[in-house]
Amino acid sequence: MSLMIEITDVHARQILDSRGNPTVEVEVTAQTETTGKKITGRESVPSGASTGRFEAVELRDGEKAYCGLGVKKVTEHVNTRIKEALIGMNVLDQAGIDRRMTELDATDNKGSLGANAVLGVSLACAKTAALALGIPLWRYIGGANARQLPVPMMNVINGGVHAKNSLDFQEFMIMPVGASCFSDALRMGAEIYHFLRQLLKEEGMTTSVGDEGGFAPDFRDVRDVFRMLGKAVELAGYRVGEDVVYAMDAAASELYDETRDVYRFPGETGQTADPAEEVMRSTDEMIALYEELTSEFPLVSIEDGLAEDDWDGWQKLTGRLGGKVQLVGDDLFVTNPKRIRCGTGLAVANAVLVKVNQIGTLSEALDAIELAQRAGYRTVISHRSGETEDSFIADLCVAVNAGQIKTGAPCRAERTAKYNQLLRIEESLGELARFEGRG
DSSP: OOOOEEEEEEEEEEEEOTTSOEEEEEEEEEEETTTOOEEEEEEEOOBOSSOOTTSOOOOOOOSTGGGGTOOHHHHHHIIIIIHHHHTTSBTTOHHHHHHHHHHHHOSSSSTTTOHHHHHHHHHHHHHHHHHHHTSOHHHHHHOTTOOEEOEEOEEEEEOGGGSSSSOOSOEEEEEOTTOSSHHHHHHHHHHHHHHHHHHHHHTTOOOOBOTTSOBOOOOSSHHHHHHHHHHHHHHTTOOBTTTBEEEEEOOGGGTEETTTTEEEOHHHHHTSSOTTSOOEEOHHHHHHHHHHHHHHSOEEEEESOSOTTOHHHHHHHHHHHTTTSEEEESTTTTTOHHHHHHHHHTTOOSEEEEOHHHHSSHHHHHHHHHHHHHTTOEEEEEOOSBOOSOOHHHHHHHHTTOOEEEOOOSOSHHHHHHHHHHHHHHHHHGGGOEEOSOO
C-alpha cells in the first residue's frame, strides 16, 4: 500500500442512543504523509432490543449509573488497549485494522473488548479514510460500481419487543416497489405513513410510535394489520400489490418456548374469547400461517419466520415458500460468515439481514455480504432499534449494491437521517443511480 495515512489518535466517549440509553461514539484521527494534514472521522454504535443468541457481545458496565447500561468500561477499552494497538497503522488498511482488534480481543464473540468498542473504531476508521481521500464513504467502501439505491422496507406498524401492544409479531413493513427511483419511493412511503396515522385516529386507535417510528396500536390479529395497511395505501392513491407490497419481521425467536417446542402468542391470547386457552403454534402451524398470509396479502418478505436454531424447520419453510417469498435470516445468521455458510449449504432461507454490530467489524460484515451474494442470497442492510443520528448504513447499502434497506418508519431523526443520506447519494450519482423496484 503506497499511500500512508497514519492513525495518530483514537478516542471514545459515552453518548445517548434513540432510546435514551448510553452507547459508544468513536473519533479516529489520521495524518497524511504528504501534507501533514490531520483528518478526524466520527462514528457511533447502535444497539438492538431483539437480539440473537449468536450475536457478538455488547458490553455494559452493570453499575448503578444509567441502570447498569453505561459503557464507560467500553470507552476505556478504546482509549487504552485499542488505541495503543492502532496508533501508527495506516487508516486505509481496513482489513488489517479489524484483524488487529479481533486478535487483541481474542474471543469468538468480541466478549473481551466488546463488539460495541471494536465496531465503533472499525467504522470510524472507514469514515476517516474516506475523508482523507476526499471521496464519499459509499464510494470508498464500494468502489466504482457502487450505484444501486435500495427499496426501503418501512416499519410502519410496530409490535413484539418494539412496542407495548397486543401484536406478537415485531414489524410490519411497506415496500414502495412501484416507484421509479429512491426519492419517489421515500415520498410514497411517507405519504402512506401519514394516511395510516389519519386512519388510526379515525378508528380511535393510538398513534404513539414504537422504537423504530412505526405506530403501535392494538390489533386483533395480523390480518387486521394488513387490512389497515391496505386502506392506507389506497387512501394515498396507490395500488396494493402493484405499487406497494408488504414485508414482516416475525422475530420468532422471541416467541419460541424451547421447553415445549412451540411458539407462544400472548398478545393474540389476550384477544380471544377465553384467554385461559393460550394461543400456541408448532413449527408446521407457523409455516401454514405464513402460507395463508402470503396467499391473502401481497406479503413478499418474511424475516425470522422461525427460531434461530430451528434448522429443520427453516429447511421446511424454505422448501414451501422460498420459491415465491423472500425469507430473511436475522437471528438465524447474525451477519456471521460461519452461520451464513451453514445456511447456504443447507439451502435455508434466501436472504440475509446485515447488521454490522452483530459481527463487530466492517471487514467481517463485508465478508458476510460477499458470501451471501455469491450464494445467490439477497442482502438487506438494517438498522437497530436503538439507533443514533449516524447514517453509516445508508452509505454501506449503496456501497454493496444491497438493493434493500430496513431503517424504520419515515419518522424520528435517527431513522430519517439514513433516508436523507440516501437522497444525497442519489443526487450525487445522478443518471448513474440504479433503483430496482417495479416502476
